[in-house]
Amino acid sequence: MRRPTDPARPAPPPAGPRLTPAGYAVLGTGVLGCGFGWGLGYTEAVVLGLAALAAVAAALLWTLKVPDVETRREVVPGRVARTDPAYGVVVLANTGSRTLRGLRAEDRVAGRPMLPVDLPPVPPGCEVRARYRLPTDRRGTVDVGPMLLVRGDPLGLARRVRECGDVESLLVRPRTVALPVLPAGRTHHLEGPTSDTAEDGTLTFHSLREYVLGDDLRRVHWRSSARTGTLMVRRMIDVSLPTTVVVLDSGRAGYTDRESFETAVDAVGSVVEAVARSRFPMRVITSAGLLPLGDNHQDADHILDRLALVDPEEKRGLADALDALERIRGGDTLVVVTGTVLPLPADRLARLRGRFDRLIVVRSGDGRDSVSGVRTVLLDRLDDLVPAWRREAMA
Known part of the structure; x- marks a missing residue:
């Protein structure tokens, strides 16, 4: 991936050959040898000085x-x-x-x-x-x-x-591990959110996009096509599909060290990759707010690219992420990923259980704090997520 020239990068090196520190030392030796040898009448010193100067001249010619x-x-x-x-x-x-x-x-x-x-x-x-x-x-x-x-x-x-x-x-x-998709309480299509496999009653309008050869002409939005001059079609989604919401506590204060924060981001990436692999809809929320995904909310590569740029927040924490969660509608599965330094907000998690069919809290770092009635997965390293997640999938 090429980047434009950075104006703050170091200045380019000077043109032409330059002496190294060793070259300057030999040059000084040559000058001193010739000077003292000539002044004191030591022929050997003059010869040594001339040899040193000749070596410097040859080096400059070599690199000229x-x-x-x-x-x-x-x-x-x-x-x-x-x-x-x-x-x-x-x-x-x-x-x-x-x-x-x-x-x-x-x-x-x-x-x-x-x-x-x-x-x-x-x-x-x-x-x-x-x-x-x-x-x-x-x-x-x-x-x-x-x-x-x-x-x-x-x-x-x-x-x-x-x-x-x-x-x-x-x-x-983020580094990821292969995870199974958690089953949801609602009926969904095993082949993912395609209009061809969904029942007509489960489809709803989502957005407009440009026409692609092979699209159903019955979904052309003629009014928008006339206004833009480009053939536009309705993009439909299957609302019966299980929606997964992943919340990442990106506040620095919630983690014991940087490595535990990195493990938390890796865990989010693993969950996201598992959901995207099945082409199910998802949302990702950090302490800074809803992660902007555009039309790529089911593209694992796009979401992992976004997660690669998430940094620890100094002035935000889990409470800010949960505030952002309050502004969106509920779903099937909610995964909250946080650290172990700060206690879990039991009252807020209890309210969230009523909006989601399944709630799982993943905690990265040392600690054993948990909330009654909420499944909690403790991670010392990312590989610990695999067996714990499989147990949740079988539950």
Whole structure:
């Protein structure tokens, strides 16, 4: 995923060859050797000084010519689950007539320089690849770049740096585990919310969208089509399908540490993925409010992309998420995911039980606080969710 140039990124390196710290040290040694040797009449010192100066001059000449190369860096894959491997791949093609040696690539990841990647010699007309691992321990967007192509002399006295490659981004999404869909008290279609499988009485108008070849012409909305100049059709949903509402307490104060918060987001992602896999409708609410999903409320990839950008809130908590929940209608299954630091609001959860057929509270971290009559799942790590969820599915 390419990103536009960031005005706050570091200034590009200066053009032309530059001495390294070792090069400046050898240059100083050469100047001092020639000066003292000439002044005191020590021929050996003069010879040593001249040799040092010659080495510096040779290093500058070595790095003077701009290498004929085409360089790019790829982020593979562009989206990855937390802790899964992702790599920056450097691709270098020699477009000149001589073998290139002494090249290395230096990249910046999340604003910090990475260890340089030494590139092997590249014969004319050939291409080489080198890769390095990117950090994926935290969710969110990881900026990669700009990349620097460095050519140095064999002695390490001089180097020429050229900036190349666009700034790209790696999206680190929540880590998920496979969960079964919880059964609901209402009858629903096992094949998901398609108009073809639903009974006519269960369909209701949801929104308008552009006509796609194969759509039923009986659902064309002629008035909107005439107003917009584009053929529009009614989008129908099956209201008999079980609706799942997932509430994430994104307040920092509710969790013992950052890892317990990450486990909570992973749990939400796992539930969302299970519901989306069956193409059932859902809503996701955080302490900041209803997560905007648009028309992609059944697309697991879209929702996981949104969850990748959820950060801990300093001034909000579970109460704010439940306030947002009060403004939407009830459903079949309500899953509340929170930490273990703060006590559960027993009175509010008791009221919510009347609006939903099933209520489950998932708590991430250490603690044993629970509310009477409310199923509670305690998580020390994400893998603990699988057996507990299967027990809920069988209940």
